[in-house]
Amino acid sequence: MYGLEAISANNGWSIAVVGITIVFTGLVMLSFCISRLHRVIDFLEKFPDRKERAAKKKADKAMKKNGGVPAFTGAEKESAKQYRLLARTMADHFSLPRLLHLAEISGLDKPHSRLNMLLEAGIINPDTEGYYTWDLDLYRKIVDRADKDK
Amino acid sequence: MYGLEAISANNGWSIAVVGITIVFTGLVMLSFCISRLHRVIDFLEKFPDRKERAAKKKADKAMKKNGGVPAFTGAEKESAKQYRLLARTMADHFSLPRLLHLAEISGLDKPHSRLNMLLEAGIINPDTEGYYTWDLDLYRKIVDRADKDK
Amino acid sequence: MYGLEAISANNGWSIAVVGITIVFTGLVMLSFCISRLHRVIDFLEKFPDRKERAAKKKADKAMKKNGGVPAFTGAEKESAKQYRLLARTMADHFSLPRLLHLAEISGLDKPHSRLNMLLEAGIINPDTEGYYTWDLDLYRKIVDRADKDK
Amino acid sequence: MENLFFEFFQNTGFFLCDYRNIVMILIGIIFIYLGIAKHYEPLLLVPIGFGMLIGNIPIFHGLGLGIYEDNSVLHYLYFGVTSGIYPPLVFLGIGAMTDFSTLLARPVLMILGAAAQTGIFLTFLGALALGFEPNQASAIGIIGGADGPTAIFLTAKLAPALIGPIAVAAYSYMALVPVIQPPIMKLLTSRKERLIRMEEPREVSKREKMIFPIIAFLLCCFLAPAALPLLGMLCFGNLLKEAVVTERLAHTARNAIIDTATILLGMTVGASTQGDVFLTGQSVGIFVLGAFSFCIATACGLIFAKIMNLFLKTKINPLLGAAGVSAVPDSARVVQMVGQEEDPTNFLLMHAMAPNVSGVIGSAIAAGVLWSLMV
Amino acid sequence: MENLFFEFFQNTGFFLCDYRNIVMILIGIIFIYLGIAKHYEPLLLVPIGFGMLIGNIPIFHGLGLGIYEDNSVLHYLYFGVTSGIYPPLVFLGIGAMTDFSTLLARPVLMILGAAAQTGIFLTFLGALALGFEPNQASAIGIIGGADGPTAIFLTAKLAPALIGPIAVAAYSYMALVPVIQPPIMKLLTSRKERLIRMEEPREVSKREKMIFPIIAFLLCCFLAPAALPLLGMLCFGNLLKEAVVTERLAHTARNAIIDTATILLGMTVGASTQGDVFLTGQSVGIFVLGAFSFCIATACGLIFAKIMNLFLKTKINPLLGAAGVSAVPDSARVVQMVGQEEDPTNFLLMHAMAPNVSGVIGSAIAAGVLWSLMV
Amino acid sequence: MENLFFEFFQNTGFFLCDYRNIVMILIGIIFIYLGIAKHYEPLLLVPIGFGMLIGNIPIFHGLGLGIYEDNSVLHYLYFGVTSGIYPPLVFLGIGAMTDFSTLLARPVLMILGAAAQTGIFLTFLGALALGFEPNQASAIGIIGGADGPTAIFLTAKLAPALIGPIAVAAYSYMALVPVIQPPIMKLLTSRKERLIRMEEPREVSKREKMIFPIIAFLLCCFLAPAALPLLGMLCFGNLLKEAVVTERLAHTARNAIIDTATILLGMTVGASTQGDVFLTGQSVGIFVLGAFSFCIATACGLIFAKIMNLFLKTKINPLLGAAGVSAVPDSARVVQMVGQEEDPTNFLLMHAMAPNVSGVIGSAIAAGVLWSLMV
């Protein structure tokens, strides 16, 4: 059986229509959701748990005081330095998990959270290939200021 | 059954002879073909498509004029520079595909052909381990001349 | 069936006891053996084959003479230099097998034993990640002395 | 001994050889040539091409050499294709290397990825009209999805006998995207349209990137559960990538895993094209319909983009519509190329990636729909 | 056409959805959140969490989508779990990345790794008391081993139906080690004990490190042959690592192999937790018993350490006992943390690694014993 | 409880142990020692050696531990050996790391690779004479190919029961190449011959290197189709390597893929050597014949090289003939060594690589021929 006959015999028209509709529905729904996504996120970020918020405020204040550079506590500064040492054992573009691993085996405390801190502070930045680089200037700025703070 | 008896009973002699003959035939045929191979290639290279030949001639002329150094057009020079930037983000011995990937994600035009150009010009050279290195001197020579050409 | 009844019905008590006993037996035996291990090794090292011992004595004497720095023969010095060249084509933290591979494809003689020599001399040292580094100072010290020796 | 020699000779390729094997071997060599010399999708054409050589060595049966003999090594490796295991693994890797930022920055571009999939269903109708069975027609239609793994996956489920021709058609046309699309793009767009510049996409937060694969997966698979194997792995891989802490898994997914799957997938698919089963009228029909579906898909994408411009205040460059067919990243690069021909300073690649990747999601959904409607 | 639309709609997740799927999807999202935001065992929680999403998309059967339908891709990948192939491959990688020096330096600490396994057998009794079958009880008990692959391996052999809940329980509690252990540690140890410093471990020769995996393997497997698949691979991997000359194999084992196994193991185990089979009274019992077994294991380790101190002249810090549950390397890190709370200059991590890794060996032996006693 | 203890004790290795297990364990330890301390083919001897330990832990049957019990993990991993999947994967990797330039520069040296394979067939006759079945005899003969994967592949197809002894023999002798070959080489060559220098090979173009694997594959497999699985993968891997654009696939092939295959192949082959099935008269015969075949192969290569010199105007160094047995790259290194003993400035390694790699192709063809003649 050929031609239009074959198409209608196999219920082709409705299959095609249904198919096209579903594909559009799916992608339209998705594009709608993600177009709302960042608003939702902003909304959620209005309710961080108290501690976090306090920390944030403090950080922000420090931030302002330092002209956009986050302030580290002595301990944070300390581990920033330790991480620097570890990072130097690796290539300029290093793997974050390996750094984490090194931090763990060298027994730095709270390796995960500290690493996170460095990431948030922008001292460690992702490159285009899933590897990471160390922003030396920013690092110096922060660590020195932290020194002065003391 | 043992000894010669077993051998002839299992038709061993002829199997051995056939086997040895086939192995020799195979490798002799192969060694003959590849001994002719480069002549065939040279022969084929006498018929590149017109455009290519023209390009080649031009390049050769430029080559002569520049004492063995290929001449790049402005655009080629441009992308050579872009590739240089990309290559610098990698180790001295870098992976070609990764460079290609970088070129693509950074949207350089004709990444494949340009990369090929750099390979042919000898600016990018393979090392012994499947990685590649960047011949900085040659690169400078070519790019500067290209500048003067303008 | 529930409670103690279920336990004894399924012969739980004895299973638990047996299980705990086996686990302890295993790890106690193991810890006992490995606590004796290094003595056994020291003991075995008292019987190296003659050649080795001779070599060792010689090396030790040289060692003493050089204040703790092993002495290389001319040939050894030679290959140390070759290895240095190879190592320089790699990152600071290089893979030992790759170095070995390079040595093989570049046809250095006795690649395995020579590499071993460098490892024992402490010129090549493992880092924390399964990679290896080249102790340049020690290398210089040894090679220069070897030169003077000549 | 003469007998033995003769007997052995009767089992050599020289004796068993059939003109169709020669034809296929030549096609295989052309594939390899296009991959290496012309850089058309080399990662796919070279393995498939060499696979064609492997599959077309004339062999005698009974020894367990052929890909269709069930104790042969090739058969075991081919199982990953027939069971549909390789494609999801490839998608895992693709997810682990794809960056959805541009999509997140301008979600509306995603709809272009849907538009281009219309080609799939029109081709499906065409195939029915040419007398193919509905299941075969679906597998043929999916060629228009311009997505190798999706095409192979659906074909393995609906019409296993056609895996060879459909995979070869899909990959050939994907490789030929730089040849097929430009004329259509120029035909259907005015110079003025091609000159339209896109505004810089907004900065996308890491949080958005992490949440996207989860939402995308849940939404699409609730709608079309049959897209699960493909979309599930794609989003899983992308989550591994975006969730910094699982970087090492993402790294393995986008290297060892996808490369291994690609090597085995390409090689065995190529080997499945044995002359006698491949060189048939059906295959010819499939190739014709495949070309048709690529053109239609491109056209639909372009036209839909022009329609969208009627409603959008900030116009989009209709060329982006052509990137909706997926064929990542070639069709996006083609958009960049064609755009730059008009205005070398107009930088469309980044924007073209949005419809490009959404085209991948779109064809996975389409595959799911067709699969579930065919059973 | 309406019919077709309706028919299709009846096959969408929106129509088939069941509250249990929603619950599981939420749990999955929580897993992913804990992994990414709280860094609890991300390499495990993220794949398992996403697997839960995959497994709880409401699907219609017959198409071969579900992990329990035997021609589905998920089913093929899940085979590595049910057949017990993935766990030994993971152990191969773990062996290739574990350094046993601290253990070799102070072998006596190894006994702490045995003590903590007592929890396994007490939980086994508890499970029996709650009315579980002996084979199920064994699988539940092994949760106290705090070792995912071991738990999955034993469960696959003894009570395949419980793989989902047991794996999820095991990994959740392993992730929660930093939450579960500290209170128990502080409860059972005095400040004075927590302040004890360990002397520097002696230098360990390369020879010892090479010989260890061989001796450990022969001894343990002669005693408990059923521990062979796990311990064999663990020691094999470690030998590849210590025997410099096989570095390239060790490298692949601790990267490509373990990552691939982890991705597939986590994802399929997660996908096996379909709401209808997962949300049962049994699972609740398993979670209760799991928590119980973690606490008991920790306590046993601590108490045994204190008992040892009665006989040792150079006292050991009893906190090390808590590291005996394995859960490498988290519980060792917890010891470090709790120790530093009392004395920031007291550096216990390195020492805690000894009971930590011996705990892995210990639970593998325990698994072997239970397996052989259940058949 | 006593009963339970006793019952358990009866299942321990200590109770079940058999002197043959001890013997095999000692052999395994020797393998590991040779690999690590003497650097004989460590990548093979270490996995095989440890596999011997794994395979010779005395186990009780019924639990599914032994490699010959069909639901054991070892059995699943061993499937890659019995089905012949691992060897082609290893060949894929070898192809992706082999450089055929020297062969292309002096194709005539390739014939030496053929000459050395004569040993295979002479050993085949010897094996028949010792009363082995033709299929077993073929598998034994291939030991002379000095190529592990080829030997394992052919044995798996022709005499699966002999995989253990033949693989162990093949790898042991390959490891002992530096011990076996030199005396024969010195015996059969005069000092004057050993001093012959080879002229520098000509520069080989990239094009030639790319075309070679295609021609080699087509020619050899048309002649001996049964060599397809091995030669196909070897040439495929080499094409991936030479076609720069597929570098990433070649990289995975020569790392993740070959390493994984090597680990599993070596370990399971080792584990298949259970004392009771391994320590038989047959195995002794196999080892004797294996040694014989290595010596014959070396001799044939050397003698043929001397014969060639009668006809060539630019003489070749007959030592190169010994490299024809393959055993890449050891036998080439041996040539280098022996050559340098006479003249430290004579650099033969590069030239020896030519017969060395062509020996690999040669033994693959030989395997194909034997396979097809045995069925």
Ligand code: NA
């Ligand atoms: Na598409």
Ligand code: NA
């Ligand atoms: Na444990």
Ligand code: NA
């Ligand atoms: Na050979």
